Each structure stands twice: as C-alpha cells, then as structure tokens.
Amino acid sequence: MKCPKCGGEIPFYDLKPNCRHCGVNILYYTQDYLLERDAKRTELESAVARMVVARIKAVYVGSLLAVLRMIGVIGAICVLMIPICTVQFNLPFYKEEFSVGLIGLVNGVMNGLFFALPDYKDSTLFSQGANYAIIISVWFALILLIDIAVFAVWLLAAISPNKTAKVMKHLSLAAAGISLIAQITALLFSRSFEKSPFMLYALGFGAMASFAVHIVLYFINAKMLKKGIEPQYREFDPKRKELLKKVRSGEVSLDGLPLPVFESEKEREERMKILGEALDAEAAYAAEHGKGADAK
Numbered sequence: 001m002k003c004p005k006c007g008g009e010i011p012f013y014d015l016k017p018n019c020r021h022c023g024v025n026i027l028y029y030t031q032d033y034l035l036e037r038d039a040k041r042t043e044l045e046s047a048v049a050r051m052v053v054a055r056i057k058a059v060y061v062g063s064l065l066a067v068l069r070m071i072g073v074i075g076a077i078c079v080l081m082i083p084i085c086t087v088q089f090n091l092p093f094y095k096e097e098f099s100v101g102l103i104g105l106v107n108g109v110m111n112g113l114f115f116a117l118p119d120y121k122d123s124t125l126f127s128q129g130a131n132y133a134i135i136i137s138v139w140f141a142l143i144l145l146i147d148i149a150v151f152a153v154w155l156l157a158a159i160s161p162n163k164t165a166k167v168m169k170h171l172s173l174a175a176a177g178i179s180l181i182a183q184i185t186a187l188l189f190s191r192s193f194e195k196s197p198f199m200l201y202a203l204g205f206g207a208m209a210s211f212a213v214h215i216v217l218y219f220i221n222a223k224m225l226k227k228g229i230e231p232q233y234r235e236f237d238p239k240r241k242e243l244l245k246k247v248r249s250g251e252v253s254l255d256g257l258p259l260p261v262f263e264s265e266k267e268r269e270e271r272m273k274i275l276g277e278a279l280d281a282e283a284a285y286a287a288e289h290g291k292g293a294d295a296k
Helices: 026-060 064-081 102-111 113-121 127-155 161-192 206-227 237-249 265-295
Strands: 085-091 094-099 199-203
Touching: 026 064, 026 161, 026 237, 064 102, 064 127, 064 161, 064 206, 085 127, 085 161, 094 102, 094 113, 102 113, 102 127, 113 127, 127 161, 127 199, 127 206, 161 199, 161 206
Parallel strands: none
Antiparallel strands: 085 094, 085 199
8 A cells, every 4th residue: 555645655554544654644635635636526517517507598598589489389289289170070870070180189099080081081971071181180290290399309409509499490480381281271171161961161270370389489599590599608617618528538637637626706706705604603603612611
C-alpha cells in the first residue's frame, strides 16, 4: 500500500492511521480527496441536468407560443372525436350507424360494423353508404396517423427544438390539406347521396375543425422557427457539459481541475451567501451553548 499524499510504501502490518513517512492521516486525506473529486463531478453533471431542464422549459412552457402549441397538439387529437360524417344502415330488425371519427371508429371496431363495411360495399341496399364511409375513413386514417406523428415529435422536441418545430410545421400543413379534402369529399357525398329508407347520411364538421387546428399549429411553429427556440442556459453550463465529455473520455482528469471548476460572479455571490449563513448559524449555536455551559 502507498501513502495517498507522499507515495511512500506502507507495510500491510502497519495499522496506524498516520503515514510513517509524512504523518498525514490516511483516512481523512483520502476522504477529502474523494469528496473533492465528487464535488467537481457533481458540478459538471448538474450542469447537464440543468441544460436538459432549460430545453424542456423552452420547448413546452418557455413562451406563450410554446404553451399555445402544446394546447394545439392536444387539441388536434381531441377534434378527431368529432365525426366527419355518419352513415346509418336500417332494416326492419337491424339498425346500425357508423361515424367517421375517433369515437365512431372505436365503436365500429367493437361492434364489428367496421369490418362489415367491405361486405356492405357489394350490397344492393347499402353499397353507396358503405363506399362513402370507406373513402372518408381513408382520409380520416391519414389525419390520425399524422396527428400521432405530430404528438410523438412534440414529445421529443426537447432533443432538438428547432428541427422538431420544422417537422411539426410540415406535418401540420399536410394534415390541414388532408382535412380540407376530407371535408369537401364529405360535403360532395352529402349532396349526391340518394335518399333511401334503408340508409341515412349525416354531414359532420370534424374535418373542418381538424383543418382549423392544424392551420393554427402550422403558423405557431412557423412563428417559433422565425423567432428561434433558444433555451436560457446558466452561464458556463455549456462549457461544463463539454468538459464533462472530455472527463468521461479520459482526455481530462478531475484531479487537474480547480474547485469550483467554473464560477460566475452570480454563482460566487450565492456560494458566499450560503457559506455566510452557515457560519452565522454555527456561531449562534456555539454562543448559545457556551452561555449554557457558563451558567452551569
């Protein structure tokens, strides 16, 4: 075993707490050394954590536009519950309806009507309504897939705020275009629908609502890109992050770094304030207990 301070060789049978060469307390010297290394590493790793929090804040709640975008992304999913159109199939002992919307799609899958639409397409009584429902369902499925993609990109926006905003802008524009096509298609179908006692066709406004939300999302993302999404990092945090990478790769040793590694004037003032409060509390405690000992 070697002394951590002077490097002198210490025999295994020497159980004294102090080094026989330089007299340093081996336990406390090592403890101070390890605590200092931990303090340096903690400073660097805390900077990385703060930068992540800063990016999350900038992307989700850092500005009014970020909050409006969050509402818009959630709203785009919610408006899918509004049906684009509803087709009702009627027979003497049979009555079912299929709504082209999120709720209608779930109900159609659960009661089996969704899977029966291809069979209805070849039916003499239900072919027109089934064809209309299938065509508009395809447009709805495309909107749903894009909205899921927008939501996923929004969740990952903190990784690269500006790139994800650009992707969301293009996806929102695509969803708005498809929503408009779906609404126009549903409107044309309602005008060409042949009235029948066996079928009813009702026009909804779900696609128009989806179009409005996605257009708003498009302009919000465009505005955010124009202004730039710049997280507000604490001074020296980017440098701490880069230095941590070098420490982990072995390019830089913690032993050669000062403590604190980086310190701005504001951080120094905060540290001195905390230190002063701790010293004042210690002095007050010593004075109080000193008076008690004198009284005894």
